[in-house]
Amino acid sequence: MTPHGSEEPLIVAQSSKVTLENPEYLEKHLFCMTAITTDVLEIVDIDEERESVKVKLKLxxxxxxxxxNEFGSHAVLINAGPFLEKMEQVSYEHGLHLIKGLVDYEDFNINYSSRIHSFNEGNPSLFLKKEKYFEYQNEFRLVVLNGEAEEDGHFELEIDGLNELLTVVSIDTFLNSEMEFNLKLQKDNKED
Incomplete structure (x- = not known):
């Protein structure tokens, strides 16, 4: 166990895994995606004149x-920036409280007091934590903290123009081809 606000162990001993559950948390709506982050991209070419970089996906x-083995037959590639902007706009228009972010993977065999404290306080950051075993998923989550579900339990949110931001590919194409992307470089305006 670790003291609150520290990751240094207070007590080191053999223990069983503790599972904490709150029935209210099971009613929240999560949208989970694999994030394509810089650590899975390999630079192929930099074109300074066009201010772009060509990268290759290296999963x-x-x-x-x-x-x-775990997922379906297709993958949906989403243009993340415009998608998240649309989600923020639609959430605001519908009065929805949304949290989003990359998942933080932790060893759940270690009972960090910060995680227990977050659970006890009802801190929604818990929705962005997951067992370290699943770290390979590199997950990004959107969590709707309020909003009414349909009778069958699902949550529906219409987002205009979404088709323009999506590309559907077979899972084989996604996993087995050497997909390349052109990314626009953004200049850093920081002064040293």
Missing amino acids: PDKFLNEVS
Whole structure:
């Protein structure tokens, strides 16, 4: 166990895994995606004149092995920036409280007091934590903290113009091809 506000162990001992559950948390609506972050991209070419960079997707072996067994037959590639802007706008228009972010993976065999404290306080950051075993998923989550579900339990939110931001590919194409992307470089305006 670790004291609150510290990750240094207070007590080191053999213990069983503790599972904390709040029935209210099970009623929240999560949208989970794999994030394509810089650590899975390899630079192929930099074009300074066009201020762009060509990158190749290099997914880790564990991701390649697990995803083909765990997920469906297709992948949806989403233009993340405009998608998140649309989600923020639609959430605001519907009075929805939304949290979003990359998942933080922790060893749930270690009972960090910060996680227990967050649970006890009802801190929504808990929705962005997951067992370290799943780290290969590199997950990004959107969590709707309020809003009414349909009778069958699902949550529906219409987002205009979404088709323009999506590309559907077969999972085989996504996992087995050497997909390349052109990214626009953004100049850093910081002064040293």
